[in-house]
Amino acid sequence: MSLLHLAIISPFLLAILVPFAYKLFRQIHTGWFILPLPILLFSYFISYLSITSNQQSVTKSFSWIPTLGIDFTAKVDGLGLLFALLITGIGSLVVFYSIYYLDKNKEKLNTFYVYLLLFMGAMLGVVLSDNLLVLYTFWEFTSFSSFLLIGYWYHREKSRYGAQKSMIITVFGGLSMLAGIILLYIMTGTFSITEIIAQSDEIFANPLFVPALLCILLGAFTKSAQFPFHIWLPDAMEAPTPVSAYLHSATMVKAGIYLVARMSPVFAEHSLWLWLVAGFGIVTLFWGSFSAVKQTDLKSILAFSTVSQLGMIMSLLGIGAAALHFETVKDSYFTVATTAAVFHLINHATFKGSLFMVAGIVDHETGTRDIRKLGGLMNFMPITFTLAIIGTFAMAGLPPFNGFLSKEMFFTGMVRVLDMDIFNLDTWGILFPVIAWVASVFTFIYSMVLVFRTFTGKFQPEKLEKKPHEAPIGMLISPIVLASLVIIIGFFPNIISNTLISPAQAAIMPPAEGYLYDTHIYFWHGFTPELFMTLGVITLGILLFATLPKWRSVYGLFPKKLTLNRFYDGGLEIAQRGSMNFTKIYMNGSIRNYLIYIFTFFIVILGFALFAKDAFTFDASNISTIHFFEVLLALVIAVGSITILFAKSRLTSIILLGAVGYTVALFFVIFRAPDLALTQLVIETISVSLFLLCFYHLPKKRNEERMTFKMVNAVISVGVGAIVTLIALSAHSNKLFGSISQYYVENTYEKAAGKNMVNVILVDFRGFDTMFEIAVLGIAALGIFSMIKLRMGGGKKNENK
Amino acid sequence: MEILMAFIIGILFMSATYLMLSKSLLRIIIGTGLLSHGAHLLLLTMGGLKRGAAPLLGEHAPSYTDPLPQALILTAIVISFGVTAFFLVLAYRTYQELGTDNMDRLRGNEGND
Numbered sequence: 001m002s003l004l005h006l007a008i009i010s011p012f013l014l015a016i017l018v019p020f021a022y023k024l025f026r027q028i029h030t031g032w033f034i035l036p037l038p039i040l041l042f043s044y045f046i047s048y049l050s051i052t053s054n055q056q057s058v059t060k061s062f063s064w065i066p067t068l069g070i071d072f073t074a075k076v077d078g079l080g081l082l083f084a085l086l087i088t089g090i091g092s093l094v095v096f097y098s099i100y101y102l103d104k105n106k107e108k109l110n111t112f113y114v115y116l117l118l119f120m121g122a123m124l125g126v127v128l129s130d131n132l133l134v135l136y137t138f139w140e141f142t143s144f145s146s147f148l149l150i151g152y153w154y155h156r157e158k159s160r161y162g163a164q165k166s167m168i169i170t171v172f173g174g175l176s177m178l179a180g181i182i183l184l185y186i187m188t189g190t191f192s193i194t195e196i197i198a199q200s201d202e203i204f205a206n207p208l209f210v211p212a213l214l215c216i217l218l219g220a221f222t223k224s225a226q227f228p229f230h231i232w233l234p235d236a237m238e239a240p241t242p243v244s245a246y247l248h249s250a251t252m253v254k255a256g257i258y259l260v261a262r263m264s265p266v267f268a269e270h271s272l273w274l275w276l277v278a279g280f281g282i283v284t285l286f287w288g289s290f291s292a293v294k295q296t297d298l299k300s301i302l303a304f305s306t307v308s309q310l311g312m313i314m315s316l317l318g319i320g321a322a323a324l325h326f327e328t329v330k331d332s333y334f335t336v337a338t339t340a341a342v343f344h345l346i347n348h349a350t351f352k353g354s355l356f357m358v359a360g361i362v363d364h365e366t367g368t369r370d371i372r373k374l375g376g377l378m379n380f381m382p383i384t385f386t387l388a389i390i391g392t393f394a395m396a397g398l399p400p401f402n403g404f405l406s407k408e409m410f411f412t413g414m415v416r417v418l419d420m421d422i423f424n425l426d427t428w429g430i431l432f433p434v435i436a437w438v439a440s441v442f443t444f445i446y447s448m449v450l451v452f453r454t455f456t457g458k459f460q461p462e463k464l465e466k467k468p469h470e471a472p473i474g475m476l477i478s479p480i481v482l483a484s485l486v487i488i489i490g491f492f493p494n495i496i497s498n499t500l501i502s503p504a505q506a507a508i509m510p511p512a513e514g515y516l517y518d519t520h521i522y523f524w525h526g527f528t529p530e531l532f533m534t535l536g537v538i539t540l541g542i543l544l545f546a547t548l549p550k551w552r553s554v555y556g557l558f559p560k561k562l563t564l565n566r567f568y569d570g571g572l573e574i575a576q577r578g579s580m581n582f583t584k585i586y587m588n589g590s591i592r593n594y595l596i597y598i599f600t601f602f603i604v605i606l607g608f609a610l611f612a613k614d615a616f617t618f619d620a621s622n623i624s625t626i627h628f629f630e631v632l633l634a635l636v637i638a639v640g641s642i643t644i645l646f647a648k649s650r651l652t653s654i655i656l657l658g659a660v661g662y663t664v665a666l667f668f669v670i671f672r673a674p675d676l677a678l679t680q681l682v683i684e685t686i687s688v689s690l691f692l693l694c695f696y697h698l699p700k701k702r703n704e705e706r707m708t709f710k711m712v713n714a715v716i717s718v719g720v721g722a723i724v725t726l727i728a729l730s731a732h733s734n735k736l737f738g739s740i741s742q743y744y745v746e747n748t749y750e751k752a753a754g755k756n757m758v759n760v761i762l763v764d765f766r767g768f769d770t771m772f773e774i775a776v777l778g779i780a781a782l783g784i785f786s787m788i789k790l791r792m793g794g795g796k797k798n799e800n801k
Numbered sequence: 802m803e804i805l806m807a808f809i810i811g812i813l814f815m816s817a818t819y820l821m822l823s824k825s826l827l828r829i830i831i832g833t834g835l836l837s838h839g840a841h842l843l844l845l846t847m848g849g850l851k852r853g854a855a856p857l858l859g860e861h862a863p864s865y866t867d868p869l870p871q872a873l874i875l876t877a878i879v880i881s882f883g884v885t886a887f888f889l890v891l892a893y894r895t896y897q898e899l900g901t902d903n904m905d906r907l908r909g910n911e912g913n914d
Contacts (some may be wrong), residue, residue, distance in 0.1 A: 354912035589908035624851040625895040641816040672855040721815025728807040757856035757868035
């Protein structure tokens with residue numbers, strides 16, 4: 001257990017103490033007790049920068065289940081550290097923001113911070129684990145804590161719906177990822193990512209490679225809200241705004257991105273990876289930005305915008321994978337996409353976090369998030385307005401903010417797709433830059449909607465619940481920090497290029513020996529296609545934004561029945577109703593039905609085994625002789641048992657059963673079993689009298705009637721009888737070895753001092769059977785006694801009469 | 802003889818199955834009675850029939866029938882008797898409390914299942 005492990009599990013440890021702090025210090029907002037931890041962790045992880053800047057890594061191992069190859073191995077490399085800094089950095093800001101956002105008298109702060117700390121620790125575990133199973137454990141912890149946080153206001157139905165939806169989708173993906181991990185283990189024999197990467201060349205040709213790739217990608221796509229699994233993210237906006245800012249913009253949704261980046265060295269050589277990651281990413285990018293424009297709720301716009309930006313990062317990672325697929329990594333032709341992905345990852349976390357906080361402030365100070373009710377808030381909230389301008393302009397990709405730089409690099413990556421000479425790119429490859437460009441136009445439009453519909457235009461005080469005013473300073477500090485980062489990175493991008501971006505890139509695309517990535521981000525590329533694309537985005541975006549009310553109706557064209565949410569809800573309902581109907585059909589409460597299933601199964605399985613496997617044999621050589629008397633007895637049994645079926649009165653049936661029983665006793669006599677005959681006679685007598693007792697207490701009013709003939713019953717019973725006969729014949733013809741009874745014959749007197757072999761076996765050789773048989777009789781007697789004597793529930797007798 | 806017994810056992814099993822699929826509780830119990838007779842005879846038959854004297858050493862016979870299946874059957878008879886007796890009293894109490902022996906009416910009703 002090293003300091004690094006302690007850092008990862010420290011949020012869990014603190015989570016244990018939170019309820020105590022909450023109960024003991026009611027006067028102090030619980031958030032103040034939480035705040036030092038992420039700050040401390042942030043400064044701790046900063047200290048690793050000096051190591052990872054040289055594109056080195058630190059590995060610390062802690063044995064957990066060594067026999068299964070599961071060790072809690074923590075590895076800090078460029079990629080892990082980048083995420084760890086995002087998690088702890090934005091975590092600190094979000095905790096600080098939440099102190100002012102959540103009221104300490106109205107909200108249950110103890111549960112909130114416990115969930116948040118669980119999430120923080122789980123997320124650190126995901127990004128710093130080198131063991132895939134440990135990663136999976138933390139991964140499910142993030143799903144679980146996210147579920148708790150979305151359902152924080154659990155008395156609202158929409159919160160519960162959103163929490164359940166996100167749980168179902170992300171756990172579905174998580175389980176698929178587990179399958180992928182197990183497949184990787186089968187191929188490589190290790191759970192360690194580092195060792196799997198070392199073997200990536202050998203497993204490339206393995207038939208399990210593609211299934212593992214698909215399973216892992218499914219996990220990543222569901223977590224990162226890629227099309228068509230993005231539907232949970234907008235519904236997760238029912239969570240408190242600090243949670244949306246933290247989980248659903250900056251950290252958890254990037255776990256899928258992290259997984260794709262982390263597994264790139266394993267899978268990226270396969271073209272399927274390249275096309276799936278890039279393809280799903282670009283579709284998500286377009287669909288998210290297209291859908292964001294029609295939303296009217298601030299957080300919904302931001303949710304779809306997150307979906308879209310995640311798609312963008314995903315597609316960049318896919319195109320970056322081309323570097324491994326086509327060429328040596330030294331050539332930076334395609335790796336620029338990876339650089340752009342990492343760069344945009346950081347940028348997105350900064351501006352999206354601040355935008356969510358801005359949305360939270362607007363909600364907090366006006367009582368609504370609906371942009372149709374908002375407007376003209378500029379004069380009331382100048383600082384919030386400034387923050388919103390910075391965030392949205394960065395999101396739209398306008399200079400001089402950091403979004404501009406990553407968008408330029410994004411376009412560069414997309415344009416370079418045209419140069420891939422695979423999959424007939426003359427026709428298909430052109431789709432990438434075109435879709436990317438169209439999506440950017442939509443991004444521009446919704447960014448403008450977000451800021452200008454909220455802060456400019458007509459002020460509508462009558463629609464607002466509160467009188468708007470500027471937020472308290474404590475609430476503003478976190479978004480101010482994030483917005484400053486947006487500007488600082490925008491103006492001086494190279495301060496993070498070699499400390500954060502290059503090391504992360506080295507982890508995603510491991511370079512050849514001795515090669516160090518050297519990233520430089522320039523403001524001015526010259527007159528490149530990217531510049532003209534950006535200019536086109538701005539021009540068309542302004543035009544479309546100005547004419548939005550005129551073409552907005554285009555969204556009405558899309559049929560409501562075909563939305564993905566309808567499919568999801570319908571699918572759930574069909575599954576629920578279908579399984580209920582299915583259960584109702586076969587579990588109808590009738591014993592006869594269940595017996596039919598059991599007997600049919602018995603006939604089918606044994607009949608199949610007998611005939612399909614050629615097991616039936618018939619051999620008449622080893623049989624004993626038949627006497628007339630025996631045939632007579634056999635006839636009595638046969639006739640007696642069949643007559644029971646046709647007997648009208650139940651009294652006749654009982655007597656016939658007795659007749660069959662006494663005939664069986666006679667058989668025992670013939671077959672030289674005196675003890676059996678004795679017992680059978682006595683017991684048959686008692687049984688018949690018990691039957692008569694039962695008969696006597698029958699309801700009298702009903703006329704006795706024959707059994708109604710049912711074809712199904714007849715077929716099944718003939719089948720059962722036939723199968724038993726066939727098996728008896730077959731078994732008798734197949735004696736493989738003799739009996740062990742010679743031992744009993746020889747030793748009954750010698751060793752056990754008895755002459756009746758059956759009795760000696762019962763009480764001496766196999767006395768245990770007899771002991772428990774006595775127990776059975778004893779239990780039956782006690783059961784009968786208590787059934788007759790115990791009358792619970794007093795006098796409610798014969799209700800149905 | 803074993804072949805004849807195999808068919809007799811088959812008939813017992815057939816009648817027992819048919820009775821157990823009926824809807825009268827008493828007939829179901831009669832069916833279980835027939836089924837245990839069938840099973841006991843099957844045990845005896847599979848052990849081989851008429852291979853010598855009764856398993857009593859006082860007979861001084863050159864060969865005896867197999868004593869082991871007989872011991873097994875004796876145990877089975879007693880256990881099936883215990884179960885049948887319990888089952889019968891259960892049926893008796895069912896008549897007393899519910900006033901019916903029709904399995905269709907003993908299914909439980911909506912809201913009660």
